[in-house]
Amino acid sequence: DVKVTQSSRYLVKRTGEKVFLECVQDMDHENMFWYRQDPGLGLRLIYFSYDVKMKEKGDIPEGYSVSREKKERFSLILESASTNQTSMYLCASSFSWTSGMDETQYFGPGTRLLVL
């Protein structure tokens, strides 16, 4: 079974703090994704990565950065947390379509972040 794990289920931070969210997958997937989910807005893609050290902006990258130093690990960084970044953060991974493998995205359990 595919396993995508996230470092925390719940996190409370203060405005202005630097926040790190970690995601690890064990399926040797090339692609990794960070989404946020808010009521009424569905899932929105923040960043994705298709290879080590590679990253692409998604639909809402402002206020976020990412790091992918190893294939299995993808980190989301909030440089200076703000209250409007209170949300559920979801990590996902998949094979790349260029690999010829099934592209299904598999999600982690989510991190619910509250910024005070």
Add this chain to the structure above:
Amino acid sequence: DAKTTQPPSMDCAEGRAANLPCNHSTISGNEYVYWYRQIHSQGPQYIIHGLKNNETNEMASLIITEDRKSSTLILPHATLRDTAVYYCIVHQTGANNLFFGTGTRLTVIP
């Protein structure tokens, strides 16, 4: 990615088959139909996907109409643990984003 339309909510009696419909009338030839579900406060769980043929796995069956403009997810024997929001998504090969709409909230009733 093509837009999908799902009923906002459905009920199903425990032990009965749950049939969840989805319309995707603007789907194009290289777009797959994916189904995920999300139980409260958890990450989305992959269920099944297909291109044009019907598919079955240990969780569910997916029936896609011949014109591919609609599909139905079937949970053959619903249990209380199947209560969740079910999302139908059409996804193009090679596209990065998954567009989750509002889904169908399925409630399985004892």
